[in-house]
């Protein structure tokens with residue numbers, strides 16, 4: 001695989017002008033930032049754009065623009081053998097067929113690695129960057145933000161495989177630090193009560209989803225919620241206080257019969273960007289990834305990109321503005337999905353948000369929904385939302401347990417979408433598709449047929 005990274009790097013070295021095309025999520029933005037910075041350091045000319053997906057319209061435009069070289073990051077694995085007129089390199093981690101094995105394509109799946117947790121799009125891009133120059137090891141922290149943005153630490157509560165090697169690079173380069181800590185979101189910037197209220201993996205029974213209950217839970221443990229006039233966040237707690245909270249959560253889970261495996265998920269490896277200031281949205285990789293999502297998902301990828309490239313002035317300020325909007329939209333989206341009610345079928349369950357949730361955050365909301373107490377974990381969850389151009393965006397999420405039993409959402413969604421003239425792809429545990437409006441029922445039937453086959457074989 002490192003051999004392939006060097007091969008891909010040589011295409012870059014041979015080009016003068018490169019156009020980067022990347023995906024509109026945290027992994028895509030960090031991938032795009034790594035690609036941009038690599039080219040800047042090489043003193044090449046470059047340009048960059050972010051897209052929701054690689055559709056025919058985008059590809060035809062790229063062909064017309066007649067770029068010397070197009071670098072697809074965190075997408076593109078679906079078009080390796082097509083569009084020969086497009087001079088391209090691809091650093092991606094989405095599932096791909098084996099005929100995608102061409103010299104300009106770096107993808108962990110081609111090397112027997114699982115792109116859902118061993119390497120992200122930013123990680124694949126980083127491997128090429130490192131092959132260009134060892135000096136680019138400082139970009140490893142962005143690769144880890146990308147991996148965390150794609151929830152690649154979820155399976156083992158830590159990063160493994162090639163991701164773990166990238167973490168090592170980051171530690172050696174002095175840009176990353178790993179800490180075993182509570183895994184919940186918002187350790188640095190959220191008030192403690194919010195950290196527990198929104199705790200989802202694992203849920204805290206009786207506490208998650210309820211503000212009053214999380215306040216009571218902390219008060220019972222005699223944890224001060226405020227320091228002078230400001231709310232304390234997780235990083236403000238003393239070691240002993242952290243231990244008290246963690247053990248109370250673990251006890252609570254065990255006493256409610258969740259078992260050791262679930263309870264042990266409270267703790268995991270967390271990743272800190274040690275050149276960033278503690279207590280900011282940029283210090284913890286998970287929070288950094290969310291900050292980036294709140295830019296790209298609203299068409300403001302330039303903002304996230306500039307923050308990745310080091311801006312701590314006006315772009316960061318703008319990113320923080322977008323973040324508060326994003327948080328608000330997620331809370332509303334989750335509320336909306338709850339009210340829509342989930343429809344259960346034999347092999348899937350689904351909800352249709354219509355125009356109620358933006359298509360660019362339907363995946364995040366579907367994932368949050370699957371992690372709520374009221375949703376059945378025995379079936380994959382599908383969320384539908386209308387897109388701006390009259391199509392339907394589909395997001396599907398499942399548990400690791402179902403994947404271990406043979407579920408592969410990427411294959412199921414790809415095949416089902418194809419049958420109704422849509423496009424699909426992704427990973428075994430999380431996948432997406434875009435389909436024509438009005439075809440939802442037909443699509444669900446195809447998905448169910450595929451999943452049935454996967455779970456019996």
Ligand SMILES: [Mn+2]
Nearest residue numbers: 027074121150
């Ligand atoms: Mn990705």
